[in-house]
Amino acid sequence: MKIAFVSTYPPIHCGVGEYTKFLLVGLNSIQKHSKYYVIASSDVGEEYFDTTVSAHIIPVFEKKNSQTYSKILDVLSEVNGVDILHIQHEYGIFGTSTRILEIAKEAKEEKLANTTLITMHTVHHPYTIRPETLEFQKSLSEYVDAIIVHSVVQEFELYSQGIDPRRVHRIPHGTFVNPYLGYPRPKLASSLGIVYDKLKFPIITLMGFLRPDKGLDILVEALRSLKDSSATLVIGGEIQSSEMEYFVYELLDSGHIFIEKYLSNEEMLMLASLADIILLPYKDKPGAYSVSGVLHLSMGSLKPIIGTSVPRLIELYQYAPRFIVKPNDPRELALKIKWLAENYELAVAYASSLYSYAVRTQWIRMARRHLALYNVLLGKEVVEKITVEPLHLCD
Template structure:
């Protein structure tokens, strides 16, 4: 599935299997790309498309749980773009619990809405106490859910996982060639903007900032799957003034890591929607690259603001963004050293560590009631995304 939550689920499942190979992990996914089940042989995980997106109904999910004779933990990887208003999801979870198909129900809220967002879907958040545990990634999400009436004891903040980039130190020409980029196109300072191409990524702000830095010899590498035609128009218009290398297709995590390996500076000039709290998976991939990151002070980048505030700028402010990029260029070694606190955070949030946090939570929840004795390889976890 070409989405952040799909990648998150794959990485979490992989990390869980790496630290606890006896776990039986099954992924229950949507039918958007077909209803045929398949097996990830590398991870040893079954993937079952069992529900339609948009909160249309979860009979297939209940049937799958019944066919497995129930699971210990049902862990929902929630995103409003997948589950819609999610009211039927809550009813399905309650039914699964009543029928003895799940012992504990956990949900990760990848996006939390503030009432000011005006999103009617946010009413679902009032129902979160249905779940035994609610996982969030940021302090903003945690306190917002508390304010909306979710029991604090049910909320668990587990940061988004991080991959330390395996391509650190690789020659730039090797990385470029592996991505289909002619090495000669990369000239001067390399600025990289990775991830899906959407208006909220702030490309207009970046190119306006770079127009104020004409004395700098730069190449901008834009890499990701287009999600909005207007963004492509902004990029094409900027090509008259900037040296832009565009990779406009879906990139695997491995390819994104190679793109990040090309960078001198990673630039994330995000423009978040009002009343929306989430955390950027691209930020965590970028953190693992151990390069300076310049980003906006938005909820998605709250961790950048926490651990490297001097490299953040107000959103939608090309003047300040231009100043910050110039400062990093003129003080590059200092900027790298200044990022050490963020790099330490990247090391502490590596995927195996975050998977262990999940496993500890599952174990704690399951210990809340007496359970039938079982061998480790009899434990099972179903994850939906």
């Protein structure tokens, strides 16, 4: 089978690109004889072969420049076509132009792809501040054979906008079970450049891209009311908004720790393993539904997670609702941190259903679900193994 993804890709700092690589890791581990291509954005740099996933990385198109998307067809022609053309869509990469959808349709008409799919990493609701996204979404069924989403909210939002339910497939975001669980904490701290003796317990962390929607301002206010706490907050990530610098440096003045750089996935896994509590005090934009990759990385670390009731964290809300607080509420966040620190063993036991979900959504399992869908779309018979398991309505 020949599979081509249209996506961003590392070393570019982009969640969609990381997602594509993780999916390729899973696919390559179960389908080694397939050929994989990533038709990537030009900022990835020179064409190369990624030996870790056995994929050809071919950077050709410019982000949000629909005039360059025709180069995708040129690449498909050069590799003599593919069985699967799979677009990893994010509005920040492709904008709202339907040109990327037209490329998918043209690829099929020109027999450069046997079947076409699109993963919608963000789905917009009519209350969105970007109404032009709704026209894009309404046209999805006209151009591609299948649409993949990650959450129940995204799935039913597309249904309500008139998308044929037979075209929509929900495959959860993949999860890594953290390989650093059980590592000595001093060793993890040293690997992250942290002086272990300066840490006070419990260790709380917030990690990832530091933007206004990550709720760092709410966390700062919450911690002001927890001055008697001995906890250490470790923030790790790349500042992507100048207004975040003020809040970061206020935390530094309070004795907390900031790892100021883009964290690789390996470093994020180390930090999650070092921590006792992981914080996701997010604030979503109105009417934009997505799923948090940091949530899935955190779930695989088998630590209690405090998050907000936003669509991005719908799975946390489903599987561990007592870890949820309202967005923009520093008082409730402070009380939840205090409660969790004082009842840690109880919280760990309570989160067992969340940890079970993390295991069920491991990347290799999500890769198998992708592969099964590819085979169905290609008209191949798929034999499923039927096993009796406890009923889980949300996975």
